[in-house]
Amino acid sequence: MGSKASSKSKPTGAAAGIVLPADCRLGALDTLAPQLREAAGGGAATLDGAAVEKVDGAAMQLLVAFRRAAVTAGGSVSWAGASEVLHEAASLLGLGAELDLPAVRSA
Amino acid sequence: MANVSMAQFHQVFFEESLEGLDNMETALLALDEGGDKELVHTIFRAAHSIKGGAATFGFPEMSAFTHEAESLLDELRDGRRPIDKPIIELLLRSVDCLRGMFARAQAGQPLNDEAAEALRGELAAAMGREAATEVKARRSGDHADAWVIRFRPHPGMAASGNDPLRLMRELKALGEMKVTAELDKLPALDKLEPGECHIGWTIELRGQTKRDAIKSVFDWVEDECDLSIEPLHVVAPPAAAEAPKAAVADVATARAAREGAPAASAESSSVRVSIDKIDSMIDLVGELVITQSMLDQFRENFDIAKLAMLQEGLTQLARHTRELQESVMGIRMLPIGSVFNRFPRLVRDLSSKLGKNVRLDMHGEHTELDKTVLEKIGDPLVHLVRNAIDHGLEMPDKRRAAGKVEQGTLRLEAFHRGGSIVVEVADDGAGLNREAIVAKAVQRGLISSGEGMSDEAVAELIFQPGFSTAAVTTDLSGRGVGMDVVRRNVADLGGSVTIRSTPGKGSVFTIVLPLTLAIIDGLSAAVGEESYIVPLVSIVESVQLKPDAIRSVAGGGELFRFRGEYLPVIRLHEVFGCAGAVKKIEDGLMIVVEGDGSRVGLFVDGLNGQQQAVVKSLEANYRRVQGVSGATILADGSVALIVDIAGLVRLQSRRKAA
Amino acid sequence: MAKILAVDDSASMRGMVAFTLRGAGHEVSEAENGQLALDQAKGGKYDLVLADVNMPVMDGISMVRELRTLPEYKGVPILMLTTESHTDKKMEGKAAGATGWLVKPFDPEQLLATVNRVLG
Numbered sequence: 001m002g003s004k005a006s007s008k009s010k011p012t013g014a015a016a017g018i019v020l021p022a023d024c025r026l027g028a029l030d031t032l033a034p035q036l037r038e039a040a041g042g043g044a045a046t047l048d049g050a051a052v053e054k055v056d057g058a059a060m061q062l063l064v065a066f067r068r069a070a071v072t073a074g075g076s077v078s079w080a081g082a083s084e085v086l087h088e089a090a091s092l093l094g095l096g097a098e099l100d101l102p103a104v105r106s107a
Numbered sequence: 108m109a110n111v112s113m114a115q116f117h118q119v120f121f122e123e124s125l126e127g128l129d130n131m132e133t134a135l136l137a138l139d140e141g142g143d144k145e146l147v148h149t150i151f152r153a154a155h156s157i158k159g160g161a162a163t164f165g166f167p168e169m170s171a172f173t174h175e176a177e178s179l180l181d182e183l184r185d186g187r188r189p190i191d192k193p194i195i196e197l198l199l200r201s202v203d204c205l206r207g208m209f210a211r212a213q214a215g216q217p218l219n220d221e222a223a224e225a226l227r228g229e230l231a232a233a234m235g236r237e238a239a240t241e242v243k244a245r246r247s248g249d250h251a252d253a254w255v256i257r258f259r260p261h262p263g264m265a266a267s268g269n270d271p272l273r274l275m276r277e278l279k280a281l282g283e284m285k286v287t288a289e290l291d292k293l294p295a296l297d298k299l300e301p302g303e304c305h306i307g308w309t310i311e312l313r314g315q316t317k318r319d320a321i322k323s324v325f326d327w328v329e330d331e332c333d334l335s336i337e338p339l340h341v342v343a344p345p346a347a348a349e350a351p352k353a354a355v356a357d358v359a360t361a362r363a364a365r366e367g368a369p370a371a372s373a374e375s376s377s378v379r380v381s382i383d384k385i386d387s388m389i390d391l392v393g394e395l396v397i398t399q400s401m402l403d404q405f406r407e408n409f410d411i412a413k414l415a416m417l418q419e420g421l422t423q424l425a426r427h428t429r430e431l432q433e434s435v436m437g438i439r440m441l442p443i444g445s446v447f448n449r450f451p452r453l454v455r456d457l458s459s460k461l462g463k464n465v466r467l468d469m470h471g472e473h474t475e476l477d478k479t480v481l482e483k484i485g486d487p488l489v490h491l492v493r494n495a496i497d498h499g500l501e502m503p504d505k506r507r508a509a510g511k512v513e514q515g516t517l518r519l520e521a522f523h524r525g526g527s528i529v530v531e532v533a534d535d536g537a538g539l540n541r542e543a544i545v546a547k548a549v550q551r552g553l554i555s556s557g558e559g560m561s562d563e564a565v566a567e568l569i570f571q572p573g574f575s576t577a578a579v580t581t582d583l584s585g586r587g588v589g590m591d592v593v594r595r596n597v598a599d600l601g602g603s604v605t606i607r608s609t610p611g612k613g614s615v616f617t618i619v620l621p622l623t624l625a626i627i628d629g630l631s632a633a634v635g636e637e638s639y640i641v642p643l644v645s646i647v648e649s650v651q652l653k654p655d656a657i658r659s660v661a662g663g664g665e666l667f668r669f670r671g672e673y674l675p676v677i678r679l680h681e682v683f684g685c686a687g688a689v690k691k692i693e694d695g696l697m698i699v700v701e702g703d704g705s706r707v708g709l710f711v712d713g714l715n716g717q718q719q720a721v722v723k724s725l726e727a728n729y730r731r732v733q734g735v736s737g738a739t740i741l742a743d744g745s746v747a748l749i750v751d752i753a754g755l756v757r758l759q760s761r762r763k764a765a
Numbered sequence: 766m767a768k769i770l771a772v773d774d775s776a777s778m779r780g781m782v783a784f785t786l787r788g789a790g791h792e793v794s795e796a797e798n799g800q801l802a803l804d805q806a807k808g809g810k811y812d813l814v815l816a817d818v819n820m821p822v823m824d825g826i827s828m829v830r831e832l833r834t835l836p837e838y839k840g841v842p843i844l845m846l847t848t849e850s851h852t853d854k855k856m857e858g859k860a861a862g863a864t865g866w867l868v869k870p871f872d873p874e875q876l877l878a879t880v881n882r883v884l885g
Contacts, residue, residue: 026840030301093275
């Protein structure tokens with residue numbers, strides 16, 4: 001699994017950067033979920049979704065749960081980038097406001 | 108964002124739909140006269156595409172309304188319901204109602220009004236009368252223009268490969284969607300099993316969609332989710348009692364909207380151009396480019412031996428330029444059929460209201476007219492047609508007594524003649540009643556008596572301002588608008604109206620219009636240092652006069668004799684204050700012109716020749732000038748004013764009166 | 766373009782499916798029963814599996830059940846190729862974890878429409 005040896009240590013406000021994979025679907029979530037759980041402990045987390053080419057409802061649901069958890073823990077989540085695919089998915093699922101995606105970069 | 112991209116198609120949607128409504132109307136009228144049952148398919152298709160378009164482009168009220176009409180048409184098509192007068196009447200009113208909706212849509216107003224809702228109720232009621240309740244229930248359950256879908260997947264749904272995102276994407280293909288996610292059941296992050304679904308959705312789907320289509324999106328997950336699909340009620344059913352009154356009002360407003368619409372939307376309106384026209388222009392541009400490169404070679408090395416080639420090239424250039432000009436002008440040309448289309452309905456409504464039996468005979472619908480002319484010729488034509496039915500054609504018994512067939516014929520015809528378009532409105536009615544006209548003209552103080560007046564001159568009286576007033580027109584004709592207004596409107600388009608009438612045989616009104624307003628054929632006349640363009644259509648003849656041909660009359664005016672008539676002289680150099688102009692009659696030229704129904708002589712120095720003038724608006728570039736309709740730029744770069752004959756005549760008569 | 770595994774014991778049926786999908790630009794592998802398909806599926810990750818229901822050695826329904834136990838096939842679309850008369854088979858397949866079904870007989874267009882539907 002992708003969790004690091006230091007997975008138990010607190011992020012202590014340091015920016016946690018998570019890059020979402022190109023294929024961000026159910027099959028990738030077993031790897032992604034632990035990373036997100038770790039980053040949601042508080043502090044400023046950054047999600048980079050610029051490379052996402054494929055995404056599904058399960059992944060979007062996980063991202064919503066992550067944002068909620070992070071905010072509840074007093075942290076913040078910001079986006080380093082979000083692909084058009086992510087935007088489309090958020091809009092189709094009515095999660096645009098919840099996820100607060102940044103503007104699409106014209107690629 | 109979707110709305111922004113949709114909006115650019117709205118205008119096209121409006122135009123094609125209005126065309127579709129015209130087609131529906133035409134087909135309905137044909138059906139009314141016992142036309143082929145196949146026409147129902149045409150009508151159905153038109154309604155169907157309007158409905159689909161309206162749903163696509165975000166006009167659910169229009170879509171809902173059309174849906175009712177379509178359902179009714181569907182029954183006619185299947186033969187489940189006979190095609191009878193009341194049904195046709197109802198559908199015709201629906202066409203009017205939709206036109207009103209389109210007018211409101213174009214004006215950005217709310218689409219539904221009471222009348223529209225009432226008529227929608229009437230349509231539904233018309234079906235409810237005969238349709239079994241069970242069928243009706245099925246319909247209202249199966250068809251809707253907007254749906255509310257509540258969809259809550261069971262946790263295991265995604266694991267079976269049914270991604271909610273895919274389902275949403277499929278739903279979106281069915282219409283416009285408003286999605287609200289319900290996150291109340293979403294576990295906290297550390298409790299969330301990523302493969303499980305814990306979000307539910309409420310989806311508002313707008314579009315012409317059957318329940319079945321929505322259901323089929325969910326067909327694989329029926330047992331893996333909680334699902335409900337309910338029609339969303341956009342409009343409340345109308346109160347039945349108010350229906351008839353409101354519906355009548357709507358016909359009136361729809362008609363008013365229709366008649367007002369072209370003028371209001373003229374500025375942003377567009378023209379649909381056939382691909383053929385565009386292709387031919389592209390061809391011509393290709394030819395021009397070839398000619399240009401051929402001419403280009405003379406720039407570098409020209410010797411006199413190549414002169415013939417150069418001349419040949421210039422000839423080609425001239426030809427291609429002219430052809431290209433014609434093609435480009437052709438873009439603005441639209442068939443007059445779009446104006447004629449309204450007449451079957453008008454004739455039908457009017458004649459049945461007056462108890463007359465009238466057959467409308469239309470020819471030359473394909474004759475093309477400049478779009479601007481087309482938009483403005485409708486009202487004068489409506490007036491002439493109303494007039495012909497109201498005053499021209501007799502009641503059936505009167506016709507029988509006169510030994511004529513009971514059915515009167517109204518002929519509407521458009522054709523080319525020379526560089527003009529001729530539109531004729533002819534009836535085989537009683538013809539002008541000389542005595543009645545003379546009596547009325549005397550009563551109105553236009554003449555003191557009709558004695559010695561030619562029939563032609565008497566007929567001209569009906570075009571005199573003040574001849575027809577609200578008191579003499581019936582409620583149907585004219586709305587207090589007289590023939591003088593018709594003539595003025597046509598004159599504003601650079602055209603003329605004349606009448607020929609034979610007692611007992613009928614009348615023919617002839618409207619002559621220029622092909623286009625953008626270019627006129629004119630005669631260039633010299634006045635002092637200036638040049639003036641006199642539109643060719645208004646020129647009767649040019650004559651050189653002897654000094655004794657002119658008579659001065661009291662008040663400073665001059666007259667000259669032309670074919671037994673005395674015509675007033677308008678000296679252009681006086682009107683426009685040109686220095687150095689010819690003053691002696693025998694040294695100059697008298698151009699006899701006709702405008703606003705009367706003839707005058709324009710006195711000029713001489714003629715420079717015939718030429719085409721591209722009209723530049725003076726009003727847009729400077730200001731409105733009496734007696735001038737525009738300006739043009741001559742080959743040498745100087746500016747020439749285009750003489751407005753009708754305006755000059757009016758100016759002259761005002762001066763005379765003063 | 767997607768990687769698709771077509772499973773059917775009928776060579777003609779399999780051939781038609783594979784031909785149609787290859788024509789649409791997909792990469793198609795074939796297997797003639799559930800067991801062979803399972804082995805093949807473990808070897809490479811497919812984006813979509815199309816499986817007949819009645820097959821020798823291992824039937825389609827068992828194959829789906831097995832496939833769903835593999836983590837890499839969680840959420841991957843699996844379509845059953847079934848006949849309309851066997852409504853119960855549809856439900857059985859669904860219960861085993863199939864995404865959906867395609868009713869036989871189907872023409873290439875229906876096949877492609879359904880495949881495009883699940884591939885998004």
